[in-house]
Amino acid sequence: MCKINWSDRTWFTPIPRNFEENIQPLRIDEYKRLINELEIGNTGIYELPEEINPYSKYGIRIYVKEEYTNPGQSGKGRPASFMLWAYKRLGFLNKTNKITTAGAGNFAKSVAIYSKKLAPWIKVYAYVGNLAVRRNPEIFDELKRLGVEVVEVEDGQCPHVPIIGGNAGTYRGVAITQAFLQEGFLPEHLYEFKKYEVDIFDIFSRRKTIFLDQHSYWKPFDGILSAGSYYHTLGGELVDFIGSLTKGENTSIYFVHGLETRSSLLGTSVRLLRELKNVKVVAQIPKALNGSNSLRISRSSPTPTFQFGLRRFSELGEGHILSHAHHLANELYEISDEDAARMFVKLIEYGIQAAQVLLAMLSQVLI
Structure with a gap:
């Protein structure tokens, strides 16, 4: 050591300009009652x-x-349930029929478990590198049993993740970006903040596909919800x-x-x-x-x-x-x-x- x-x-x-005012309707006491019902935490x-x-x-x-x-053998049920609840509470899931995430770990598993309880009309898609699928097929079999559609993408570093030094260093870079692009945003819309005049809440309320970004690569507000x-x-x-x-x-x-x-x-x-x-x-x-x-x-x-x-x-x-x-x-x-x-x-x-x-x-x- x-x-x-x-x-x-x-x-x-x-944080995007209209995030603070729009997230005010969240009632944390309501969420705490929910996780007790879902047997998360404690x-x-x-x-x-x-x-x-x-x-x-x-x-x-x-x-x-x-x-x-x-449930799900990890603490990832905490952020997964909180993000799903917050998105639903804010009206983001009203017209959504597809949720994407990246990787096949405990977060994806938790999203699959709790989306059935909080938004059963939604289909979950997990974007993963094909090398990971070949190495650990049993992990993906478990996701499929939970009803998740596993989408394989080419492995390699993601050219869109703006890391100083130019090296993302993760095979998930491509998977994260591909899952994110399903929303319909272009990456530059999120990282050129001076030009960022998009009304996120208006867009999300009409969005049919939503990417849950637990690592906050592209969506800083998802990171705030996760933390x-x-x-x-x-x-x-x-x-x-x-x-x-x-x-x-x-x-x-x-x-x-x-x-x-x-x-x-x-x-x-x-x-x-x-x-x-x-x-x-x-x-x-x-x-x-x-x-x-x-x-x-x-x-x-x-x-x-x-x-x-x-x-x-x-x-x-x-x-x-x-x-x-x-x-x-x-x-x-x-x-x-x-x-x-x-x-x-x-x-x-x-x-x-x-x-x-x-x-x-x-x-x-x-x-």
């Missing part, structure tokens, strides 16, 4: 036993939240839990989170930093991802995946001004595959099941 210097960045994505939290936690003798306690126990889902759900759950533990005492709190899941990192961190004292955010990234330039892009380039929430959360009913996202993480660490593997064995020995991302995070704080 090695500590990485965090580079500064001041660039951020503006996942269990357990404390690591002393045999695994080498710092217990110093009074340091480590807790793990079981996000993999959500907002974690702010209002996971962040709130952790605030309540930590409050019940500390009971107002002056306790140091470290929130450890993967860098790659940026909407969760951003939304949850803001909630914790806003409502609790003595909170530090520690981000981690697997070494394999850092080696593929993912970390370089995340830290120093204006990738829409990291800067989507840098303006206001008032649109989501909380009236909180976000600082630059890179200021939210106090420290950043790179985690080796070997560390994660050792932690996997250690946890299994004690009967604890955990997802791969969680293993990397635990190895960061335990090794």
Whole structure:
């Protein structure tokens, strides 16, 4: 494990001009009732036993939240359900019969699950690179069983994603752009902000195809919704839990989170930093991802995946001004595959099941 210097960045994505005023009708209390009905969130939290936690003798306690126990086996049901609910609440789904997304991971799975409950008339299309399909056919079989139409696209870097340095570094670039273009927008309409005079809400209310952009490559407002889902759900759950533990005492709190899941990192961190004292955010990234330039892009380039929430959360009913996202993480660490593997064995020995991302995070704080 090695500590990485965090580079500064001041660039951020503006929010389209009429976003703030139009999103006001969202009622967060209504969404919270909905996720209870959908059985999303309120996942269990357990404390690591002393045999695994080498710092217990110093009074340091480590807790793990079981996000993999959500429907769909991940926390992606939070942003998927929130985005679907918000789009429906704002009238965007009135004439929509097709939703597109990119990739075949847990977000696409969650969109398929919850669209059946929130907008059963809509067909979901997942755009994925053909190399990914050949490597993991069982993943796509599961999506197809959920009624998703899997659309294969050619692998390769996407020439339309405006990354400083010119290298997107992801096979999903093409898939993301192809899924986005189904809406009918041209990419330059979204990135030439000085010329951006399109009335998004008028267009979306008449749109037959809508792209859910969890990474906010092309649609900054989708990124705000994604981060907002974690702010209002996971962040709130952790605030309540930590409050019940500390009971107002002056306790140091470290929130450890993967860098790659940026909407969760951003939304949850803001909630914790806003409502609790003595909170530090520690981000981690697997070494394999850092080696593929993912970390370089995340830290120093204006990738829409990291800067989507840098303006206001008032649109989501909380009236909180976000600082630059890179200021939210106090420290950043790179985690080796070997560390994660050792932690996997250690946890299994004690009967604890955990997802791969969680293993990397635990190895960061335990090794």
